[in-house]
Amino acid sequence: SIATAIEGGVCHITLNRPEALNAFTAPMLDALAAALQEVAANEQVRALVLTGAGRAFSAGQDLQEPLVRPEPGVRKDLGLMLDHYLPVARALRSLPVPTVCAVNGVAAGAGANLALGCDIVLAAEGASFIQAFSKIGLIPDCGGTWLLPRLVGRAKALELALLGDKLSASEAARLGLIARCVPAETLAAEALGVAQRLAALPTSALVRTRALVDAAMDLPFDEALSAERTAQSALGQAHDYQEGVQAFLDKRAPRYADR
Numbered sequence: 001s002i003a004t005a006i007e008g009g010v011c012h013i014t015l016n017r018p019e020a021l022n023a024f025t026a027p028m029l030d031a032l033a034a035a036l037q038e039v040a041a042n043e044q045v046r047a048l049v050l051t052g053a054g055r056a057f058s059a060g061q062d063l064q065e066p067l068v069r070p071e072p073g074v075r076k077d078l079g080l081m082l083d084h085y086l087p088v089a090r091a092l093r094s095l096p097v098p099t100v101c102a103v104n105g106v107a108a109g110a111g112a113n114l115a116l117g118c119d120i121v122l123a124a125e126g127a128s129f130i131q132a133f134s135k136i137g138l139i140p141d142c143g144g145t146w147l148l149p150r151l152v153g154r155a156k157a158l159e160l161a162l163l164g165d166k167l168s169a170s171e172a173a174r175l176g177l178i179a180r181c182v183p184a185e186t187l188a189a190e191a192l193g194v195a196q197r198l199a200a201l202p203t204s205a206l207v208r209t210r211a212l213v214d215a216a217m218d219l220p221f222d223e224a225l226s227a228e229r230t231a232q233s234a235l236g237q238a239h240d241y242q243e244g245v246q247a248f249l250d251k252r253a254p255r256y257a258d259r
């Protein structure tokens, strides 16, 4: 249900249950979490591309999954299902390499929010985002409540989350929910191009940038300045800084190695 391929420093993870629109089951999420752990542990990998096989990115939670499928007289604890998502959502947000999501088709519910948790989100024209949760009596999970207001502000976040309407990729890009909307036939190449550029950059600076931007959302300005000082102090002692500056002065391409 998950396909992984590593090529030239870029790991591609593909949600691969196209017959079910890549809807998530517990075993599929566990496999995804394991694949992300391998990315984190593999020093050869310098960027991740996450995408879906077939016409959808992901329809979100598989509503046939035994853990969530309603049964008369049985009260389901959906927290037990979310326990399979949390390692995935956390791993994507704290992966030691930058993440690119190539949203190839519809991204609904948890599928939308796992995509939006990636660092740079590209979507094909024709792809769409649906906060499907409210329509089945649930709240936006997989970080949706945190991500949506930060990405598009409270007003649009609540419109998307409460009404659950389908948002086109182009509208998502216009709102700033995602980075860019591209023609479907160029999505894979564009995502690979972005990942290759990221892979050639100093990984630890990129990952610290993500962490600092996320943390700064909840910090007073002065504490953000202090956090930047701490990070810059550490990065300045690393190989990649020396290499980057030396390459600039030598007028040659840098060769970054830290991860």
Ligand code: LHQ
Pocket (backbone or CB within 6 Å): 020, 021, 023, 058, 059, 060, 061, 062, 063, 064, 068, 078, 081, 082, 106, 108, 109, 110, 111, 130, 132, 133, 136, 138, 141
């Ligand atoms: C599906 C699904 C699906 C099963 C399409 N499951 N079969 C976390 C933890 C705990 C509990 C619950 O939730 C969560 C997080 C969540 O993700 S909640 C949100 C769950 N997802 C949804 O509510 C989305 C439901 N699906 C849809 O709204 C549509 O299917 C979308 C917009 C994804 C695609 O629409 P279409 O392109 O028109 O395709 P379709 O609706 O005809 O679907 C094709 C088939 O796939 C169909 O089955 P069938 O046997 O008729 O061919 C659907 O029933 C099935 N399918 N999503 N999530």
